[in-house]
Amino acid sequence: MLSVTQAQIDIINDPARFKVIVAGRRWGKTHLSLFDLLINNDNGCWKFPKMKNWFVAPTYRQVKNIAWNILKEICFEYPQLIKKKNEAELSIEFINGSTIELKGADNEDSLRGVGLNKVNPDEFAFMKKEAWTEVLRPALTDKKGTAMFIGTPDGFNYFYDLFQKGKNEEDNYKSWFYKTIDSPFIDPLEIEEAQRTLDARTFRQEYEASFEAIGGRIYYAFDREKNKTDQIYNKNIQLIVCMDFNVAPMCWAIVQNIKGIDYVIDEIVEYNTNTEYMSKRLGDIYGYGTYYQIYGDYSGTFRSTSSRTTDYEIINQILPNSTIRTKPNPSIIDRVNAVNSRLCNAKGERRLFINPKCKIVIKDFEQVIYKEGKREIDKTSLDLTHISDAIGYYIDYEYSLKGRPIVYQREN
Known part of the structure; x- marks a missing residue:
């Protein structure tokens, strides 16, 4: 039986409109995202009628090969809730009229023109910024929908910007951070094996969910925390x-x-x-x-x-x-x-x-x-x-x- 941890339940129940979760590999990101679309207290498909919720991955292939199988495993434990399953469209309709659909961000045109109650971009670090700003965010407007961004870091890109916004709790964003080892389902020996086989930078990024500088970073000496100051304008200084x-x-x-x-x-x-x-x-x-x-x-x-x-x-x-x-x-x-x-x-x-x-x-x-x-x-x-x-x-x-x-x- 698939389930979520207490930490994941706390995230699902948090009232923030836009949630940003940075987590290491195998922490359970896809499971959390799918459960959130089903049981969220604001617009979960199992809790409210006529909801239209999307799970969006960077590519259609990722959705079909990974997330679709997990979703079926979750939902088919509750067959009494299912009205119709569509393998071609990767969607499940429930008896209350709510629908969950799985999409790939590599075909942006297929994402346009739909009003959504909730959208959860998965592995968002590997999507274009415009997939959110120009396509998915407008889809939430008329229904005042919500979103959960989740993924492992890939340099200091737009996912990093959203994570920082959530850390500061700006514009109804809120962020969470978890390393792979924080998952109760991961054997610590697996983490040790990864440390032996991966270079330090890759291990930090993939297992410790660290935002690492992408190759060729010019101002490598800059550190957001160590080069930070509270100094403000002093009118007596040039x-x-x-x-x-x-x-x-x-x-x-x-x-x-x-x-x-x-x-x-x-x-x-x-x-x-x-x-x-x-x-x-x-x-x-x-x-x-x-x-x-x-x-x-x-x-x-x-x-x-x-x-x-x-x-x-x-x-x-x-x-x-x-x-x-x-x-x-x-x-x-x-x-x-x-x-x-x-x-x-x-x-x-x-x-x-x-x-x-x-x-x-x-x-x-x-x-x-x-x-x-x-x-x-x-x-x-x-x-x-x-x-x-x-x-x-x-x-x-x-x-x-x-x-x-x-x-x-x-x-x-």
């Missing part, structure tokens, strides 16, 4: 602004240096914007008469064919007490090495800290990677790399001996 002039998004990081330690205290991120608007946003927040030290991309000193004014000239027109500090862009390796040395040097000293409110900075430091087989930054994601580049311009200017700096001030 404001440093690190700039990247990408348009969508344009990202500026706000830094203060205290006794040789750099603290990223704020970030300004806007989409489809321009330098004039960003300068006014900075002025609105920290003052138009404030003295700023500006660090950024050397390309900001160039005039474009569409404008006779450079980015830095625009900044000085709006924020007149600004000093621009820039130099020809260093090699990527030099800039990255400079940033990593501030995050944590060979002696274990950390001299660059991030306030947790700076979520885009943290995301960049955790997720920016090299192109496979190359020492070039992977720019595939339009949202990544910009704010870490901006911080890199500042750090390379102040802490690298290479390149001749340029100080640009407003002409009177």
